[in-house]
Amino acid sequence: MSPRLNGEEPDRLYTVTGGRSRVDESPLDIVTLIVTESGPEPGMQSEHARILEICAGPLSVVEISAELGLPVTIVKILLIDLLDTGHVTARSPLPALRRSQLPDLEILKQVLIGLQKL
Amino acid sequence: MAYKSSDQAVVTPLAKTASNGLKIVIVGGFGVGKTTMVRSVSEIRPLSTEEMMTRAGVGVDDTSDVRDKTTTTVAFDFGRISLNDQMVLYLFGAPGQERFWFLWDRLFSGALGAVVLVDTRRLEDSWYAVDRLEHQGTPFIVARNDFGGPAYTLDQVRAALDLSDRIPLIECDARRRDSSKAVLIALVDHLFALSAATENAR
Numbered sequence: 001m002s003p004r005l006n007g008e009e010p011d012r013l014y015t016v017t018g019g020r021s022r023v024d025e026s027p028l029d030i031v032t033l034i035v036t037e038s039g040p041e042p043g044m045q046s047e048h049a050r051i052l053e054i055c056a057g058p059l060s061v062v063e064i065s066a067e068l069g070l071p072v073t074i075v076k077i078l079l080i081d082l083l084d085t086g087h088v089t090a091r092s093p094l095p096a097l098r099r100s101q102l103p104d105l106e107i108l109k110q111v112l113i114g115l116q117k118l
Numbered sequence: 119m120a121y122k123s124s125d126q127a128v129v130t131p132l133a134k135t136a137s138n139g140l141k142i143v144i145v146g147g148f149g150v151g152k153t154t155m156v157r158s159v160s161e162i163r164p165l166s167t168e169e170m171m172t173r174a175g176v177g178v179d180d181t182s183d184v185r186d187k188t189t190t191t192v193a194f195d196f197g198r199i200s201l202n203d204q205m206v207l208y209l210f211g212a213p214g215q216e217r218f219w220f221l222w223d224r225l226f227s228g229a230l231g232a233v234v235l236v237d238t239r240r241l242e243d244s245w246y247a248v249d250r251l252e253h254q255g256t257p258f259i260v261a262r263n264d265f266g267g268p269a270y271t272l273d274q275v276r277a278a279l280d281l282s283d284r285i286p287l288i289e290c291d292a293r294r295r296d297s298s299k300a301v302l303i304a305l306v307d308h309l310f311a312l313s314a315a316t317e318n319a320r
Contacts, residue, residue, distance in 0.1 A: 030225055031139030031208050033132070057131040060139050060208060062196060066165040067129045071191055072225070073170050091137045093228060102257065102313040103230055107205075111140065111230070112306050114201025118159060118299045 146235035147243025151292035152211035160197025214247035232258040
């Protein structure tokens with residue numbers, strides 16, 4: 001845990017997102033899987049192009065964040081751009097995993113089987 | 119902006135068929151072994167990333183001057199287990215201090231459940247996490263990571279944490295894959311029992 005303040009960081013983040021900062025209504029979870037549907041185009045923002053490159057196979061939002069070295073919120077903003085233009089699609093986490101709602105028994109069985117194989 | 123070229127990518131691709139991400143959170147105080155546990159069961163080397171926390175979110179209510187608003191980034195580690203062709207389980211390590219919880223509430227909403235990892239030499243580090251999880255209704259179990267300290271019995275640990283009998287408390291060695299795996303299985307067993315009880319009550 002190292003909360004850090006970096007003088008340069010806010011400027012860079014502002015530039016990357018074009019000044020946008022609110023993604024509270026984002027449909028994306030940190031474990032939503034993202035897949036590239038069409039490759040980078042000339043003149044595309046470098047962060048967008050990089051996402052399209054690494055998401056040739058499915059990758060979670062949080063892994064994209066780690067790969068780009070950008071906070072999760074910033075990555076979500078970039079991903080919404082790419083979703084809007086159809087460059088990527090999102091594979092959402094399993095439903096019924098909202099707070100105060102227990103997971104489905106069938107899902108839990110699959111999880112147990114998977115863990116036992118470890 | 120210089121990014122790593124693709125041959126140096128830190129991320130490892132998932133199976134093409136992967137479609138459902140799931141998450142489990144491992145909460146605990148500093149140095150209790152959260153990342154060690156993630157590493158021992160993860161199929162990838164644990165990765166680290168950040169989320170932003172604005173000053174407004176850390177309890178300062180003055181947001182009148184936006185230019186004055188400071189942003190701190192909080193780092194967290196995670197690993198991954200491909201459960202089958204479709205399901206991928208992500209494991210997150212989260213520091214349990216009070217000031218980070220509003221961030222975890224948002225990031226880990228929708229988690230299957232949580233593991234509170236405790237060190238008997240610093241049990242007080244875990245009180246807040248246990249309390250918070252109980253209040254928000256997130257199912258969890260408690261795992262005591264064995265550091266070879268004073269030999270408290272699990273009953274003593276349960277009493278010290280003021281932990282309800284309904285919440286499983288087990289011992290583990292976070293460095294060992296089989297032990298960390300047993301912790302995850304104990305959590306999912308607990309979830310299964312809770313879900314089954316709810317379904318039967320319907």
